[in-house]
Amino acid sequence: DAKTTQPPSMDCAEGRAANLPCNHSTISGNEYVYWYRQIHSQGPQYIIHGLKNNETNEMASLIITEDRKSSTLILPHATLRDTAVYYCIVRVDGAGGKLIFGQGTELSVKP
Amino acid sequence: NAGVMQNPRHLVRRRGQEARLRCSPMKGHSHVYWYRQLPEEGLKFMVYLQKENIIDESGMPKERFSAEFPKEGPSILRIQQVVRGDSAAYFCASSQSGLGEQFFGPGTRLTVL
Numbered sequence: 001d002a003k004t005t006q007p008p009s010m011d012c013a014e015g016r017a018a019n020l021p022c023n024h025s026t027i028s029g030n031e032y033v034y035w036y037r038q039i040h041s042q043g044p045q046y047i048i049h050g051l052k053n054n055e056t057n058e059m060a061s062l063i064i065t066e067d068r069k070s071s072t073l074i075l076p077h078a079t080l081r082d083t084a085v086y087y088c089i090v091r092v093d094g095a096g097g098k099l100i101f102g103q104g105t106e107l108s109v110k111p
Numbered sequence: 112n113a114g115v116m117q118n119p120r121h122l123v124r125r126r127g128q129e130a131r132l133r134c135s136p137m138k139g140h141s142h143v144y145w146y147r148q149l150p151e152e153g154l155k156f157m158v159y160l161q162k163e164n165i166i167d168e169s170g171m172p173k174e175r176f177s178a179e180f181p182k183e184g185p186s187i188l189r190i191q192q193v194v195r196g197d198s199a200a201y202f203c204a205s206s207q208s209g210l211g212e213q214f215f216g217p218g219t220r221l222t223v224l
């Protein structure tokens with residue numbers, strides 16, 4: 001699985017959009033980009049995933065660049081409850097299933 | 112539909128004792144994964160099981176650790192002769208197949224005295 005690079009920490013004002021970047025320059029054509037978050041030592045929570053098209057669900061949007069070497073997770077209206085560590089993971093679906101977590105980005109949403 | 116259940120949520124053991132951690136996957140899920148998070152560290156994959164089979168145990172320590180997922184009942188992560196370095200949060204996740212998203216449980220926090 002390709003490696004990912006994320007900034008260690010970010011701040012965001014409550015109510016504003018949080019844009020979390022992820023670099024995955026060695027991604028292969030059959031690797032998906034997954035985003036999970038972990039709120040204060042709770043179990044990780046799935047957010048969204050995509051292959052090459054942009055994706056949106058009730059939680060967030062995922063923007064993947066055309067060359068697929070980077071992506072951005074967007075939380076459109078961040079709340080204090082979105083304060084968490086966000087993990088960007090690249091994975092080949094069906095290739096063993098395991099998730100390889102990096103250090104993630106610690107997002108602090110401030111009032 | 113209940114989520115992934117783990118018990119106990121907190122477990123205290125003395126050095127040398129055994130620890131048994133249980134994980135009940137979401138209904139309809141036959142794939143289970145175990146991850147460990149040491150204090151102040153990231154999540155590390157341990158083992159991937161499908162009913163009665165170990166698919167990938169590349170992250171399991173070579174000794175003292177074992178996992179099973181029987182035909183009936185929860186998945187069990189067993190740690191024999193625990194040491195202080197085993198103190199961590201152990202998370203279980205499940206998925207419907209080996210594809211797509213994994214759903215995580217709340218974790219079991221093991222403390223070894």
